Amino acid sequence: xxxxxxxxxxxxxxxxxxxxxxxxxxxxxxxxxxxxxxxxxxxxxxxxxxxxxxxxxxxxxxxxxxxxxxxxxxxxxxxxxxxxxxxxxxxxxxxxxxxxxxxxxxxxxxxxxxxxxxxxxxxxxxxxxxxxxxxxxxxxxxxxxxxxxxxxxxxxxxxxxxxxxxxxxxxxxxxxxxxxxxxxxxxxxxxxxxxxxxxxxxxxxxxxxxxxxxxxxxxxxxxxxxxxxxxxxxxxxxxxxxxxxxxxxxxxxxxxxxxxxxxxxxxxxxxxxxxxxxxx
Amino acid sequence: xxxxxxxxxxxxxxxxxxxxxxxxxxxxxxxxxxxxxxxxxxxxxxxxxxxxxxxxxxxxxxxxxxxxxxxxxxxxxxxxxxxxxxxxxxxxxxxxxxxxxxxxxxxxxxxxxxxxxxxxxxxxxxxxxxxxxxxxxxxxxxxxxxxxxxxxxxxxxxxxxxxxxxxxxxxxxxxxxxxxxxxxxxxxxxxxxxxxxxxxxxxxxxxxxxxxxxxxxxxxxxxxxxxxxxxxxxxxxxxxxxxxxxxxxxxxxxxxxxxxxxxxxxxxxxxxxxxxxxxx
Numbered sequence: 001x002x003x004x005x006x007x008x009x010x011x012x013x014x015x016x017x018x019x020x021x022x023x024x025x026x027x028x029x030x031x032x033x034x035x036x037x038x039x040x041x042x043x044x045x046x047x048x049x050x051x052x053x054x055x056x057x058x059x060x061x062x063x064x065x066x067x068x069x070x071x072x073x074x075x076x077x078x079x080x081x082x083x084x085x086x087x088x089x090x091x092x093x094x095x096x097x098x099x100x101x102x103x104x105x106x107x108x109x110x111x112x113x114x115x116x117x118x119x120x121x122x123x124x125x126x127x128x129x130x131x132x133x134x135x136x137x138x139x140x141x142x143x144x145x146x147x148x149x150x151x152x153x154x155x156x157x158x159x160x161x162x163x164x165x166x167x168x169x170x171x172x173x174x175x176x177x178x179x180x181x182x183x184x185x186x187x188x189x190x191x192x193x194x195x196x197x198x199x200x201x202x203x204x205x206x207x208x209x210x211x212x213x214x215x216x217x218x219x220x221x222x223x224x225x226x227x228x229x230x231x232x233x234x235x236x237x238x239x240x241x242x243x244x245x246x247x248x249x250x251x252x253x254x255x256x257x258x259x260x261x262x263x264x265x266x267x268x269x270x271x272x273x274x275x276x277x278x279x280x
Numbered sequence: 281x282x283x284x285x286x287x288x289x290x291x292x293x294x295x296x297x298x299x300x301x302x303x304x305x306x307x308x309x310x311x312x313x314x315x316x317x318x319x320x321x322x323x324x325x326x327x328x329x330x331x332x333x334x335x336x337x338x339x340x341x342x343x344x345x346x347x348x349x350x351x352x353x354x355x356x357x358x359x360x361x362x363x364x365x366x367x368x369x370x371x372x373x374x375x376x377x378x379x380x381x382x383x384x385x386x387x388x389x390x391x392x393x394x395x396x397x398x399x400x401x402x403x404x405x406x407x408x409x410x411x412x413x414x415x416x417x418x419x420x421x422x423x424x425x426x427x428x429x430x431x432x433x434x435x436x437x438x439x440x441x442x443x444x445x446x447x448x449x450x451x452x453x454x455x456x457x458x459x460x461x462x463x464x465x466x467x468x469x470x471x472x473x474x475x476x477x478x479x480x481x482x483x484x485x486x487x488x489x490x491x492x493x494x495x496x497x498x499x500x501x502x503x504x505x506x507x508x509x510x511x512x513x514x515x516x517x518x519x520x521x522x523x524x525x526x527x528x529x530x531x532x533x534x535x536x537x538x539x540x541x542x543x544x545x546x547x548x549x550x551x552x553x554x555x556x557x558x559x560x
Contacts, residue, residue: 006305009305011301011305016301016305020301020304021291021302021303021304022301022303023303023304023305023307024302024303025302025396026396027310030433031317031373032313032433032435032436032438032439033433033434034436034439037311064436064440065443089381091381093311096439101285103438103439103466103467104443107446116306118381121382140426142422142423142424142427143422143423143458144458147422147436153310153434153436154313155312155313155314156313156314156344156427157426159308159383159385160344160426160427162382162384163384166387178423178424186383
């Protein structure tokens with residue numbers, strides 16, 4: 001068994017045993033982190049909000065300056081995956097492939113596409129009822145507009161932030177940028193509720209603009225909940241009435257605790273949770 | 281033939297055909313760029329300044345918070361490589377290996393170590409005599425003290441900077457940080473000569489503190505050339521009497537041109553070039 005517990009692996013459209021090596025040592029995804037990825041929950045064999053995921057994947061490839069992977073090939077891989085493992089977590093990774101040694105890409109690049117799947121993480125059910133505990137990470141995110149918003153393979157900041165704690169009772173860490181604004185969790189987007197108004201941090205300098213974040217903003221509009229994207233200094237986050245985290249595996253979490261501060265679930269939390277599990 | 285033209289590949293001490301996949305799809309080196317690397321020139325089967333390289337590799341592993349790879353195992357790999365390909369370019373890559381899905385590392389991590397080698401790049405001999413042409417990159421390096429100085433696998437900034445030009449007559453690009461200070465080339469360290477004084481940028485916010493940079497600073501001390509590490513704003517770089525670039529593959533280059541500015545070779549250039557080719 002591979003360490004990740006992977007169930008399914010397809011490389012450039014061909015099945016590969018998840019226990020065997022799959023990637024060339026000279027692939028630029030390894031050499032430089034020159035690629036992007038998506039993590040998605042499969043439900044009943046399908047990826048909720050797939051059109052948004054594939055749009056985001058294409059946008060991220062565009063931001064890094066390489067071609068967009070073939071959508072129908074990805075959909076073939078996901079259909080086969082969904083038939084075999086209808087309830088799972090999938091990851092699509094796209095790299096700029098191989099090149100001669102050095103930072104310069106091959107022209108045209110021949111992309112490497114990996115589609116993987118593994119088990120849904122075993123998260124305690126009580127997190128829905130009790131909320132999650134958040135900590136404040138020491139590591140600050142650097143401001144890099146050229147990469148901000150993109151889910152690329154350069155994730156050392158998140159790795160180092162996640163290495164700051166081992167206590168399983170702490171579920172996520174909030175990350176500030178070097179200017180002191182709250183940006184995200186290590187693996188999630190962040191929302192603050194301020195007198196019935198929803199605020200999510202501006203991600204033009206750092207952070208990943210996730211698909212669930214976009215869905216929540218769209219949902220808020222349908223519910224006539226005022227929602228804005230703006231800078232969120234830590235003091236303002238701590239003074240919020242509620243904090244919500246999102247990603248495509250957990251859906252949404254509400255935060256019951258951050259340091260010594262206590263928070264309640266937003267009144268609409270369960271309704272939003274239901275919406276995110278559905279297609280849209 | 282693999283795209284990189286690799287001659288030699290060893291993974292965790294075992295020979296692997298460079299044309300075959302070598303890395304697990306779930307290796308954190310690919311998933312998050314969670315690892316470090318060294319690029320080194322082999323001369324007559326040996327790596328000049330190897331003790332410095334292995335010290336830097338260990339320091340970088342320490343900065344990322346993972347164990348130091350076994351030195352004698354690396355030396356075994358390099359000895360075999362040197363016997364087979366005495367004149368080549370080697371790369372050592374160390375990743376935090378595999379883990380369950382997510383940013384959290386396995387404890388203890390089982391590192392993945394790759395030792396690769398390929399041909400020495402075919403650089404025009406005239407660059408020694410004529411100097412190289414430098415351009416100014418548009419992409420600015422983000423300031424991230426937690427990763428500054430480390431040769432880690434998150435190299436998208438360098439990849440994007442290198443993608444800014446395709447003209448083969450331009451040999452390297454100088455990168456500024458978001459504050460406007462000159463930091464490095466896309467693949468090299470940077471020195472400015474100011475009235476016989478050598479200045480190399482402070483790398484406490486970004487950049488890679490390379491082994492050749494350290495050797496040049498040590499060499500300057502033996503030559504009674506005053507050398508300092510300090511911030512180097514672009515205007516100061518442009519006003520320099522000479523500019524020198526270093527890395528372990530090229531050794532040193534002197535810059536003849538940056539934009540419309542012309543520069544001459546430092547008087548000691550050939551002497552330094554000779555020194556860097558030797559062991560120390």
